[in-house]
Amino acid sequence: MYSLTEISARSSELVPLIAALDAYQxxxxxxxxxxxxxxxxxAEDRLRCILVRDENGRAMGCGAVVFDDKQAGEIKRVYLDPDCRGQRLGEKVVAALETLARDADCTLLRLETGIHQPAAIQLYQRCGYGFxxxxxxxxxxPLSVFMMKALS
Structure with a gap:
């Protein structure tokens, strides 16, 4: 069982997750x-973050949405620990980020990912993002893939 919680971008729980994501990339x-x-x-008013915790409270994943001044946002720093992949948690993280974006009156989400991350590309496609x-x-x-989704 996993829980998703909104947290501050300054949370120390993000540090090892972001380090693992950076090492992977x-x-x-x-x-x-x-x-x-x-x-x-x-700036905290331009950013919302999600943390995934396991049943023991251990941080297992994260994601963020960064807002611009034109009712658009960019999904950044989505990462799941390898131990919890394959359980559709990615879809839950993206859905939670979309909810945060809608709450902030965001009408469009975009993202950049890499060509060597086919699982990420498939995740975003399953969530309704198009190239x-x-x-x-x-x-x-040539190593980047750009995607977007209009929010209703």
Whole structure:
């Protein structure tokens, strides 16, 4: 049994999850194709974060949505510990991020992921995201995939 909770981007529980995500992506992509963001460095009013905990309260996953000034947001830093993958938790994280975005009057969510992460691409497709062109601040990158979904 897992629970999803909204937390601050400054929570110490995010640190090992983000470190694991960075290590995973460092093995897949050169630095120029890594588009990570330091969540703790963003203004809290432009950001909402989700933490996944197991039945023992251990942090097992995370995700964030970063808002721009035009009722759009970007999904960032979605990660699940390998021990809890394959249980449809990714869909729950994305759904929770979409709820946070709707609550903030966001009408569009976008994301960037990498071509070497087919499970992530499939997750976002299952959640209704379609492919799109690069969006600000990104430029075309042969190792990147850009996706978006209009929120109702």
């Amino acid at each position: 460092n093995a897949l992509y050169p630095p120029a194709s890594q588009h990570s963001v330091a969540l703790h460095a963003l 799109c062109a690069p969006f600000f601040p990104y430029q075309a990158d």
